[in-house]
Amino acid sequence: xxxxxxxxxxxxxxxxxxxxxxxxxxxxxxxxxxxxxxxxxxxxxxxxxxxxxxxxxxxxxxxxxxxxxxxxxxxxxxxxxxxxxxxxxxxxxxxxxxxxxxxxxxxxxxxxxxxxxxxxxxxxxxxxxxxxxxxxxxxxxxxxxxxxxxxxxxxxxxxxxxxxxxxxxxxxxxxxxxxxxxxxxxxxxxxxxxxxxxxxxxxxxxxxxxxxxxxxxxxxxxxxxxxxxxxxxxxxxxxxxxxxxxxxxxxxxxxxxxxxxxxxxxxxxxxxxxxxxxxxxxxxxxxxxxxxxxxxxxxxxxxxxxxxxxxxxxx
Numbered sequence: 001x002x003x004x005x006x007x008x009x010x011x012x013x014x015x016x017x018x019x020x021x022x023x024x025x026x027x028x029x030x031x032x033x034x035x036x037x038x039x040x041x042x043x044x045x046x047x048x049x050x051x052x053x054x055x056x057x058x059x060x061x062x063x064x065x066x067x068x069x070x071x072x073x074x075x076x077x078x079x080x081x082x083x084x085x086x087x088x089x090x091x092x093x094x095x096x097x098x099x100x101x102x103x104x105x106x107x108x109x110x111x112x113x114x115x116x117x118x119x120x121x122x123x124x125x126x127x128x129x130x131x132x133x134x135x136x137x138x139x140x141x142x143x144x145x146x147x148x149x150x151x152x153x154x155x156x157x158x159x160x161x162x163x164x165x166x167x168x169x170x171x172x173x174x175x176x177x178x179x180x181x182x183x184x185x186x187x188x189x190x191x192x193x194x195x196x197x198x199x200x201x202x203x204x205x206x207x208x209x210x211x212x213x214x215x216x217x218x219x220x221x222x223x224x225x226x227x228x229x230x231x232x233x234x235x236x237x238x239x240x241x242x243x244x245x246x247x248x249x250x251x252x253x254x255x256x257x258x259x260x261x262x263x264x265x266x267x268x269x270x271x272x273x274x275x276x277x278x279x280x281x282x283x284x285x286x287x288x289x290x291x292x293x294x295x296x297x298x299x300x301x302x303x304x305x306x307x308x309x310x311x312x313x314x315x
Contacts, residue, residue, distance in 0.1 A: 001199065001247060002080040003233040005206050005226060006166040008145035010215055013222040013258040016141050017230035018068060018078050019249045026061030028251060030264065030275070030293045032306060033058055035072075036284035039107065041096035043125040048094035052107035055282020057262045057275055059253070059293075062129055064313055066103035072282050073110035074143030074257045077102045083171045085135025086155045087126045097127040098136055105140055112146040116161060124152065139168055143257040149174055167206045169233075170199040177203045184208075202233045219259055227254050227263075237267065251294070264293045271299040279303050 006016040020026060035055045041047035058069035068078030079102050087098070096104050101124055109115035119138075126133045137151040149160040151173050160174055168174065180200055183189040186208055193208050194201035209229045216222040234249040254263040260277040273293055280303060290309035291302065298305060 001170045003202050003206055003230060004078060004080060004139050004168045005210050005229050005233075006139075006141050006147055007210060007213065007222065007226045007229075008141070008147065008163055008166060010213065010222055010225070012216045013219045013256055014141065014143055014145050015222050015226045015254055015256050015258075016076060016078075016139075017226045017252065017254045018080070019230055019234050019252045020061070020067060021235050021247045021249045023247045025250050026065075026067065027063065028067070028293060029060045029290055031058045031060055031309075031311075032056075032275070032280050032282075032289040033107075033311070034282045034284055034286040034288065037107070037288070037311065039100070039103065041094060041104070041122070041125070042100055042127060043095040043097050046095050048096050048104070048122050050104070050108060054107060054110065055277075055280070055286075056103075056106045057277060057280070058103060058106065059264075060313060064129060065099040066101075066106075068253065068255070069102060069106040070255050070257065070260065070262055070277065071106040071110075072260070072277055074260060075106060075110055075112070075115065075140065076142075076255045076257060077105040077115070077138060077140045079136040079138055080168060081170050082135045082137040082151060082173070084173050085137070085152045087135075087152050088123050088155055088157070091123055093121060093123040095125040096122045098124050098134070099127055099129060101136070101138055105138070111142045111144070112140050112148045112161070115140050116148055116150075116159060119150070120157070137168065137174075141255075141257060143260075167203060167210060169203040169206070172200070180204070181207065197235045197239055206230075206233050219256065223254050223256055223261075223263065227252075230254070234267065266294040266296075269294060269296045271296070273298045273300065273302045275303055276301065 054071035
């Protein structure tokens with residue numbers, strides 16, 4: 001369904017990449033959101049309310065969900081599908097929808113440590129997306145190279161925190177994915193590197209190829225390196241599928257946390273586009289801006305193509 005890789009040990013730049021794989025297009029929309037944007041958790045009574053501490057570049061999908069984002073402090077977050085999710089039972093904490101869980105993280109926190117502390121103060125509540133309740137796990141990274149993965153297993157948050165948590169796909173949960181590596185030769189098993197499109201085998205490939213990237217000469221090579229790994233995990237449109245949860249890749253992104261640049265490529269267009277956060281206006285009161293990043297006429301930097309738009313989702 002999706003793959004995420006974080007290259008945080010190359011000595012040049014902290015870069016994270018992901019794919020968005022689904023049965024149908026998520027109709028992505030790229031947003032620039034200023035500091036002070038008023039939000040709420042979207043779960044009705046008892047929702048957490050906040051005004052964003054940081055401006056962010058955010059990818060919105062299906063008209064309602066924050067798929068990923070990076071803020072001006074250099075923290076990024078993204079949600080990937082996890083069928084095994086069991087959300088937390090009700091308690092006294094304010095609630096935040098699973099659809100804006102990612103947005104809450106990038107709006108409020110500058111580091112992974114800070115995010116883990118703050119996210120524990122809210123309860124994630126499953127809100128149906130177009131009629132369906134969906135499970136998800138949350139990945140968080142910062143400009144120091146710190147990383148965390150939060151899964152809801154058995155109704156309890158399971159947190160994997162540390163720089164070593166650099167790859168994630170979908171089911172099964174993370175501990176089982178890591179245990180599965182032992183079947184393959186680089187980790188002492190008998191099997192060669194697999195090539196199927198299912199989640200478990202994408203996890204193996206991403207882990208293997210990420211560990212073999214050569215040291216980049218500069219930031220551009222760091223971005224290109226992690227882009228190469230994530231492309232190896234993409235599911236080509238029309239690929240045969242013998243499992244319900246394996247779908248084509250609609251887009252891929254690379255987030256450079258060191259230089260604070262967000263790169264995007266639609267798998268239906270040949271061009272890579274990007275936004276440099278240092279070129280954007282995140283001051284409180286600045287307009288919210290948006291665009292469809294799939295436009296085949298776009299290439300290279302796209303800040304000039306952004307247009308003011310009302311923030312009519314995830315409020």
